[in-house]
Amino acid sequence: MPPSSRQRRPSQPRAKATVRAIVEAGFISLSRHGVEGTTTRHIAEIAGVSVGSLYEYFANKEEIxxxxxxxxxxxxxxxxxxxxxxxxxxxxxxxxxxxxxxxxxxxxxxxxxxxxxxxxxxxxxxxxxxxxxxxxxxxxxxxxxxxxxxxxxxxxxxxxxxxxxxxxxxxxxxxxxxxxxxxxxxxxxxxxxxxxxxxxxxxxxxxxxxxx
Amino acid sequence: MPPSSRQRRPSQPRAKATVRAIVEAGFISLSRHGVEGTTTRHIAEIAGVSVGSLYEYFANKEEIxxxxxxxxxxxxxxxxxxxxxxxxxxxxxxxxxxxxxxxxxxxxxxxxxxxxxxxxxxxxxxxxxxxxxxxxxxxxxxxxxxxxxxxxxxxxxxxxxxxxxxxxxxxxxxxxxxxxxxxxxxxxxxxxxxxxxxxxxxxxxxxxxxxx
DNA sequence: TCATTTGTTCGGATTCAATTCGGATATGCC
DNA sequence: GGCATATCCGAATTGAATCCGAACAAATGA
Structure with missing residues (x-):
């Protein structure tokens, strides 16, 4: 059991799509709202996933x-x-x-x-x-x-x-x-x-x- | 009554010193903790004032x-x-x-x-x-x-x-x-x-x- | 086919920093 | 001293980031 790292590599195609969508959403949110205005909620919403999903593949917002x-x-x-x-x-x-x-x-x-x-x-x-x-x-x-x-x-x-x-x-x-x-x-x-x-x-x- | 701007210009010497201390504390905190790690609490603490005082002269952290x-x-x-x-x-x-x-x-x-x-x-x-x-x-x-x-x-x-x-x-x-x-x-x-x-x-x- | 295991997603609960607000204290002025 | 104003305080509020345990989907293997 690895101490803390709870991130996961996306293995299934669906998961890969999710990761892609999140990164893409990051760019879009940044364009729309700027750095300060880019919240995890925005990113999740644009990506069409829930906030929780962000943390499945990224340790924090910074990693996105x-x-x-x-x-x-x-x-x-x-x-x-x-x-x-x-x-x-x-x-x-x-x-x-x-x-x-x-x-x-x-x-x-x-x-x-x-x-x-x-x-x-x-x-x-x-x-x-x-x-x-x-x-x-x-x-x-x-x-x-x-x-x-x-x-x-x-x-x-x-x-x-x-x-x-x-x-x-x-x-x-x-x-x-x-x-x-x-x-x-x-x-x-x-x-x-x-x-x-x-x-x-x-x-x-x-x-x-x-x-x- | 101006709509919202509740900032004040420091008029008394004491207030000017406070403002100076806050800006100085900003630099120090930045050196110690980096941008992300610089909180209003840190700045206030280093400056030797309370958090509330920060907002007496600055609308928000950004203004500092x-x-x-x-x-x-x-x-x-x-x-x-x-x-x-x-x-x-x-x-x-x-x-x-x-x-x-x-x-x-x-x-x-x-x-x-x-x-x-x-x-x-x-x-x-x-x-x-x-x-x-x-x-x-x-x-x-x-x-x-x-x-x-x-x-x-x-x-x-x-x-x-x-x-x-x-x-x-x-x-x-x-x-x-x-x-x-x-x-x-x-x-x-x-x-x-x-x-x-x-x-x-x-x-x-x-x-x-x-x-x- | 279906039971089991493992990967994926969800969204409310938690945590923590930014900001506000009403009152306490200090200063300047008469 | 006493009034008006400036300054300061810090607990309460707000909202975003992050966590977590349950629900759901996919893969596996008999």
Whole structure:
């Protein structure tokens, strides 16, 4: 008898459907009522189950949000991962643009359901639950460098990756969630592309090799 | 009779001290127990007042967080604002470094009290309450350009400002709150400085003037 | 087929934090 | 001192999160 963990993995199809419905309901409730306004009652009602059922598969409300988070992250990874081989052949600016537009499309899907989630989650996700996306993009970066031998002369790759990835993600999310954006998304994309592009060009022009 | 607003402005010294103690207690409780764990009871207890007193000056718990937010924002503005005249005379990379190190020092003050707050901030600060900081930095950017006439040839300043400011802030916060950072803060600072520096240099080298 | 076991769902009971409210206490003013 | 007002208190109320034991459905195996 396990001490306390009373959660259960859904084994029967019906149960799997319930879990799916709960997570889906989480997104819907979040869109309709925001974080604060999202109660277990709402989620249960939208999912068409009773509140008790929520706790059959999730230890608490937070875990439902976690599941939603994993769902979004999985979608992003799924979107980029298989396309890495073609992405690494692109020029830098078109590559940045491609990623950003795809990312936006994904976040705006289903009436901005994921975006709405992201605008809350990006910061407050307690642990680094964006970690898979970070790893994915870091991986893309590394592979990109490997396919463009001149780029191996670039200095401190981890730092640059950290900046570009985190800065990029947050800038885009912040822009997309801004009710009155003062700059157009296209300008943002061009700007981010230039940022990365100029950095690489500048760094390469500076000197023959990089320090430690 | 105003419909509902039963808050009061503190007029007597004693009341002002109470308000200060409550906001201070908010930071302390946040450091100790995290957002979820911060209850009105905790705040009241730490502040040395009763729960009822909280509601004398704040409509609800959220408003206490708002006050904390304003406090942090005010500190940042206070730190940068008076130094704008000297900041605009600096070279780009030292300027970026100066801002970032000061920003870090501020966030790490008092055992990381403000940093702790910042890492949660967006969760309960749905509206752009970072707006004053954005305006401040945008203002700095504009004045900087005015003091460096060659920079007036730079294209889309709003977009660049948006990227640098948002990207910069979030990258730094994310780095400072990372329990196991993979890059050193110094590298981050250098990277961000180069990012901006190379961008400006690249953009200036490109052509004589900027489009709309 | 049906009895038994195991998975699933339900919704009222419980717990706990946020907020309210009426009264007690302190302060400022004359 | 005595009045008016500001401040503070903390038990009572409210409502959401969570628990739990009973009801229901599906699988199993004779």
């Amino acid at each position: 949000f976690d599941a939603m988070h994993q769902h979004v992250v999985a979608e992003v990874v799924e979107m980029v991962q298989p396309r890495i081989p073609e992405l690494v052949r692109m020029e830098i600016r078109p590559l940045v643009a491609e990623l950003l537009y795809r990312f936006r499309d994904l976040l705006e899907r289903d009436d901005g359901r994921y975006l709405r989630y992201m605008s809350y989650a990006a910061y407050f996700a307690p642990r680094n639950q964006l970690e898979p996306i970070n790893r994915l993009l870091m991986n893309l970066l590394v592979q990109y460098v490997m396919h463009h031998p001149d780029l191996t002369r670039l200095g401190n790759l981890p730092a640059m990756g950290f900046i570009m990835i985190n800065g990029g993600i947050f800038t885009v999310i912040r822009h997309l969630t801004d009710p009155h954006p003062t700059v157009a998304f296209d300008d943002l994309v061009r700007g981010l592309g230039d940022m990365v592009g100029y950095f690489v060009e500048g760094e390469l022009a500076r000197g023959p090799s990089a320090p430690g | 967080f708002d006050a904390m937010h304003q406090h942090v924002v005010a500190e940042v503005v206070e730190m940068v604002q008076p130094r704008i005249p000297e900041l605009v005379r600096m070279e780009i990379r030292p300027l970026v470094a100066e801002l970032l190190y000061r920003f870090r020092d501020l966030l790490e003050r008092d055992d990381g009290r403000y940093l702790r707050y910042m890492s949660y901030a967006a969760y309960f600060a749905p509206r752009n309450q970072l707006e004053p900081i954005n305006r401040l930095l945008m203002n700095l950017l504009v004045q900087y350009v005015m003091h460096h006439p060659d920079l007036t040839r730079l294209g889309n300043l709003p977009a660049m400002g948006f990227i640098m400011i948002n990207g910069g802030i979030f990258t730094v916060i994310r780095h400072l709150t990372d329990p196991h950072p993979t890059v050193a803060f110094d590298d981050l600072v250098r990277g961000l400085g180069d990012m901006v520096g190379y961008f400006v240099e690249g953009e200036l080298a490109r052509g004589p003037s900027a489009p709309g």
